[in-house]
Amino acid sequence: MKRLLLLCTFLLSFIQMRADEGMWLMMLVKRLNGQDLQKKGLKLTAEEIYSVNQSSLKDAIVQFGGGCTAEMVSKEGLLFTNHHCGYGQIAALSTPEKDHLTNGFWAMKKSEELPAKGLSVRFLVRMDDVTQRINSKLNNAMSAKERRDIIEAESKLIQQENSENGKYVVTVRDFYNGNEFYYFVYQDYKDVRLVGTPPNSIGKFGGDTDNWEWPRHTGDFSVFRVYSDANGNPAEYSPNNVPLKPKHHLPVSLKPFKPGDFSMIVGYPGRTNRYMTSYGIDQLVNKDYPAWVEASKTAMDVMKWYMDKDQATKLNYASQYASVANYWKNRAGTIESVNKNGTIQDKQKVEEVYQQWAEKEANRELYGNVLSDMKDYYAQTSARGIERNYAAQMTRNAKYIPYAINLSSMFKSYMAESDAAKKAELKKTIASRISSMYEKFNPALEQQMLKAMVSLYAQKVPAAAYAPSLYTINPALLDDVAKNSIFATEASAMAFLNNPDAEKLSRDALLKIANNYATDSRQAADKYVELDDKFSVSNRLFFDGLRKSHPNKEFYPDANSTMRITFGKISTLPFRDDRNYHGVTNNFYTDLDGTVAKYKKGDEEFDLPQRLIDLNAKRDYGQYADPAGYLPVNFLSDHDITGGNSGSPIMNGNGELIGLAFDGNSEALSGDIVFEEEWQKTINVDARYVLWVIDKFAGAGHLVEEMTIVK
Structure with missing residues (x-):
């Protein structure tokens, strides 16, 4: 009865929510009866949005990925993402x-589509x-462990009950800071192929300068296709696989829209911390994120120096x-937004x-000391937070650090194996792994990266939290350490696999550095177990x-x-x-x-591309032009999204x-912490621009013909 009352209270607050704030679980849509979303423009029923027994929007x-x-x-498994x-x-x-x-790619028939190794969709x-x-x-008297x-234990039972002997992937997730629990049943498809992408000059137009800024003019889309076996089931890549017949696909609209028109977004937002305390936010923007920003910029500078010198690199x-540049700008913008x-102060x-x-x-016995305890936690773990951010980057x-740890473990397993057949199979597996790891690896860049990142760590991490092993290293010697290591290149790693030597492995200077750092990290983590619990x-x-x-306030779960x-x-x-x-006079597009x-x-x-410039000069927009005569590129909405929503349909x-x-948008980069109702916007690439690039620019109109177009 208590649970039912809680659900009713939540339902009432859900119905009263503002239309723009909140990332809501799909099954809660079933509780939308009486909601005024229909008055605002929603034409779908709850069953058409989320249903278990029939096809729906989900x-x-x-x-x-x-x-x-x-x-x-x-209906042929074609998908859009960013x-x-x-x-x-x-x-x-x-x-x-x-x-x-750089140049773009378009498969003019299915046989030309390119298998995307390691990519899956869920x-x-x-x-x-x-x-x-x-x-x-559960009860409040229990320890955290x-x-x-x-x-x-209960989650494992739930997974077993719903996986249908491995047909489905089942996860159990906690919500509302561990107060509620839901399980999710997924099906993963692993044969996904690249169908088309605009050139980088369209897909990434504006680069880092325009990233997180408005106005934008970016054709941020790419096209893939999902394949299945003949019965529609997930299957590893095979030339015999067929395009998936999805239960539902989205019609693509060419109809114009204007500010105030209803819209919705469905996707997989990654992580928000809307209920973080002021103490946590203070630690984040004044300690953790500055470390992240500095470390990521150091890594970017190393990569950029080598990338500018060689096209393959x-x-x-x-x-x-x-990826590093995106979060570098995001974290820097978050610091600015939180302060601005x-x-x-609002959290306080x-x-x-x-x-x-x-x-x-x-309430005093259970809740009276909660905030003071949280304040003490951040004070006691502040140095550790800084270390984690430098260490993460x-x-x-x-x-070289993770490579040495991972490959050395494989080498030890190989040397310990006594069964000849198993040893031969293990060698093939390790050789394949080495080939994959070093396939697009620049040793000179990685040697400089190791030196730069270890040096920064040693200089900037507070003494109360640093890994002692990194302070005994002379960074100037790291170039030679990496060059002379078993793990220096694909060739050196393969040479060791072909002639393994346990003594040589134990003497490897790079491996010693990596292992000592890993040991330091484990010991440091052990110090904080009780505090974290x-x-x-x-x-x-x-x-x-x-x-x-x-x-009387509505609460939605953080994104996860x-x-x-x-x-x-x-x-x-x-x-x-x-x-x-x-020249734009209405600032939504x-x-x-x-x-x-x-x-x-x-x-x-x-x-x-010159072709894009020429088509625009001719006003060759085809059916994709707005009735006002322009070709829309990007537009704004007021949806509540975050990382992971990239590629989500609006x-x-x-x-x-x-x-x-x-x-x-940069004005609301604090959005993962707090929803800024006045400023928080979503920047979207217009579907009409996507189709124009596919059809008029790339000449891949056969893909548009495959879609359900609504005019």
Whole structure:
């Protein structure tokens, strides 16, 4: 009964929510009866949005590669996602001779589509609420470890009950800071092929300069196709596989829209921390993110120096550089936004109200010390937070450290194997792994990266948290350490595999550095286990108390890479004096004239294909022109999204695709922490521009013919 009352309270607040804030779980759409979204423009029923028993909107949306979103746009398995989501695969399929990243690529028939190695897409089959089931086995007297063990055991049972002997992937996730639990049933398809991509000068137009900024003029899309076996089941790549017949695909709309028109986005937002305390935000923007920004910029500088000198290196490191650069600008912008928007002060006001509630006699025992305990936690772990951010960029970008650890483990297993047949098979596996790891590896770049990142770590990490082993190293010697290592190159690693020597492995200086750092990291983590466990309890109780202390306020779960829907409308931003809008007078869209106006011949960020310029000069827009005569490129909406939503479909009230979400705006880069109602926008690439590039620019009109076009 108590649970039912809680659900009813939540439903009431959900119905009263603002249309633009909140990333809502799909199954909650079933509770939308009585909602005024229909009055705002939603034409679909709850069953048409999310259904387990029949095809629905959810069946057209997939998680793309684990970190983005994509949508099915034809009955032949065709999907759209962002260019920057497909960037790594496009780069991996490129060579200096066939540079698809720079020049674009379009398969004119299915046999020309390129298998994207290692890429998969994930369909949501269903989800359900298991909060009552799991919480009935928990209580507040338990230790954090006891609680984790019970949740893990129950989650394994739920996975077994719903996987159908491995047919489905089942995950159990906690929500609301560990107060509620839901499980998700997925089906993964692993044969995904590149169908088309615009050249980098369209797909990444504006580069780092325009990233997170408005106005934008970026054709941020790419096209892939999902394949299955003859029965529609997931299968590894095979030339005998056939295009998947999805349960649902999105019609693509050519109809114009205007500010105020209803729209919605479905996707897989990665991570938000909307309920983080002021203490956590202070640590984030004044300690953690500055470390991230500095370390990522150091890594970018190393990559850029080598990428500018060699086209093969530029292609091989393009995806890594783009990812680091994206978050470098995001983190720097978040620091600025939090300070400018007074986010910490706003959180402190919320906490004042919370504390007044917590100090009431009925609440004091359980909730009275929660905020003070959280404040103490951040004070005690501040240095560790800084170390984690420098370390994250070091281990991510200085590949020699993880390579040495991973390959040495494989080598030891190989040398320990006594069965001849198993040993031969293991050797093949390791050789394949080495080939994959070093396929697009520049040893000179990696040697410099190791030296630069270890040096920065040693200089900047507080003594209270640093790994001691890194302070005994002379960074000037790291070049020679890497050059002379077993792990220096593919050739040296393969040579060791062909003639393994345990003594030589144990003497390898690079491996010693990597292992010593790993040992230091484990020992440091052990120091914080008790603090982290206490914090997890405080964090859970904080949200529980926050919800109880604000009975009339709606609360939505933080994003955690599960499918969400967000409602909103086409929107505008105020014009800024420091921006050139290239003739646009209604600041919700940009057009191709504005794109061409930004053109700088030969510029890495603002170059354009001559064909695009010529087509625009002729006003050769075909059926994709707006009735006002322009060709739309990008537009704004007020949806609540975050990383992971890249590639998400933005749809009108009929569930028709009108664009692809690809970015946020610099004015609201604090959006992962707090929703800035006045400023937070989503930047989308217009579906009409996507189709124009495919059809008129690339001459791949057969792909448009495959889609369901709504005029």
